[in-house]
Amino acid sequence: MNLVAGVIFAAVLLSGALDLYLERRQAQVVAAHRERVPAAFAAEVGIEEHKRAADYTLARTRLAMGESLFDTALAVIWLALLLAPVYAAIAHPVPPGLSRSVALAIAVGAISYFLHLPFALVRTFRLEARFGFNRTTPMLFVFDQLKGMALQLALAVPLLYGFFALRRWLPGYWWILAWGGLMAVIVAAIVVYPAFIAPLFNKFTPMPDGPMKISIEALLRKCGFESKGLFVIDASKRSAHGNAYFSGFGKAKRIVFFDTLLDKHAGDEILSVLAHELGHYKFGHVYLRIVETAILAWLAFIVLHWAFATDTLPRAFALPDEPGLVLIIVWIALGPVSHLISPLMNHLSQRAEFQADDFAKSLVGGEAMIAALTRLTRDNLATLTPDWLYAAFNYSHPPVPERIAHLRE
Ligand SMILES: [Zn+2]
Numbered sequence: 001m002n003l004v005a006g007v008i009f010a011a012v013l014l015s016g017a018l019d020l021y022l023e024r025r026q027a028q029v030v031a032a033h034r035e036r037v038p039a040a041f042a043a044e045v046g047i048e049e050h051k052r053a054a055d056y057t058l059a060r061t062r063l064a065m066g067e068s069l070f071d072t073a074l075a076v077i078w079l080a081l082l083l084a085p086v087y088a089a090i091a092h093p094v095p096p097g098l099s100r101s102v103a104l105a106i107a108v109g110a111i112s113y114f115l116h117l118p119f120a121l122v123r124t125f126r127l128e129a130r131f132g133f134n135r136t137t138p139m140l141f142v143f144d145q146l147k148g149m150a151l152q153l154a155l156a157v158p159l160l161y162g163f164f165a166l167r168r169w170l171p172g173y174w175w176i177l178a179w180g181g182l183m184a185v186i187v188a189a190i191v192v193y194p195a196f197i198a199p200l201f202n203k204f205t206p207m208p209d210g211p212m213k214i215s216i217e218a219l220l221r222k223c224g225f226e227s228k229g230l231f232v233i234d235a236s237k238r239s240a241h242g243n244a245y246f247s248g249f250g251k252a253k254r255i256v257f258f259d260t261l262l263d264k265h266a267g268d269e270i271l272s273v274l275a276h277e278l279g280h281y282k283f284g285h286v287y288l289r290i291v292e293t294a295i296l297a298w299l300a301f302i303v304l305h306w307a308f309a310t311d312t313l314p315r316a317f318a319l320p321d322e323p324g325l326v327l328i329i330v331w332i333a334l335g336p337v338s339h340l341i342s343p344l345m346n347h348l349s350q351r352a353e354f355q356a357d358d359f360a361k362s363l364v365g366g367e368a369m370i371a372a373l374t375r376l377t378r379d380n381l382a383t384l385t386p387d388w389l390y391a392a393f394n395y396s397h398p399p400v401p402e403r404i405a406h407l408r409e
Helices: 003-032 047-091 098-130 138-169 174-201 211-223 259-264 267-282 285-309 312-316 323-364 366-379 388-394 400-408
Strands: 204-206 230-233 244-247 254-258
Touching: 003 047, 003 312, 003 323, 003 388, 047 098, 047 323, 047 366, 098 138, 098 323, 138 174, 138 323, 174 244, 174 254, 174 285, 211 230, 211 267, 211 323, 230 259, 244 267, 254 259, 254 267, 259 267, 267 285, 267 323, 267 366, 285 323, 312 323, 323 366, 323 388, 323 400, 366 400
Parallel strands: 230 254
Antiparallel strands: 204 230, 244 254
């Protein structure tokens, strides 16, 4: 076997094995702690509730193991078997050029998407339904998928044409322009998301007047936070999981509450969730996230620049030197790399969560935040006893026991 192909196959297989190992650890640790509520939560969380959270986590972890196996097998199958016939099927009707490269990338994306659908179906209608979270109807599911697909196509087709055109017309420094273009699109997406994209999926209603809104506005004034308003979304039409977020930049920022959060939480808990979100804003976490993305995208474009300058990758897999194929091979090969750096990315994200918690504590006090976190954990059946290594690779938020211990410091 060609050395480059061997290295990529080995990386994909090792990354899949690492995933399975971590998921097995998570399952073992959660199962081992299933029979006893951790001492710090013994007052709030009952044993039946704790067992149910363990069962939910175990069911999710088992599904994730199936998905890891499937993803790893699929990556190998793409490289070893499937790219050649898909290329042949597209090269026959589509002449060489930009359209062929774009068609190839879209075809591989679409096939992967459909092969993944069964997992989404099982997750929504079996797993989430079994634990009483799912409220998505089959009709809503189909519409969500269609809207998601249309949106992805509308974004991907022009981006891919731009990408391949730049590469062809400016062979020397195309990648710097492509990187700049991609970052501009990402920033634009963050700007238009709240007003144009999110409303495609949810109904945004201005928060009704009342004591809750008055205390929220008082809190916003206290922090000098300006925004385009407070909204409630009908998250309950899909799922019973509760949350809140804010999105957008500058004055176009919106604060969005899930109706499921407002329904279940006490007033001071809702304020503490908001205060946490304001902490993210105060510390400029959105900008930090954009800088991280810019650095990672820069590194990915350096790899792409190298990959397009030679025919090493397609030759390694006995494929024709076609830019569309090169892009797909790089995409698959970078999967294990992003898996390896995920603990670093999660560490940065978890640190930001602790900062936002500190901010919330300074604003509304630690007890309200602890109460809100405890309720969110109970309502979402999140495990109180995750495996630390699994969490390092998979949790963008610190495990709740750690967040509460931090708030109590
Ligand atoms: Zn947060």
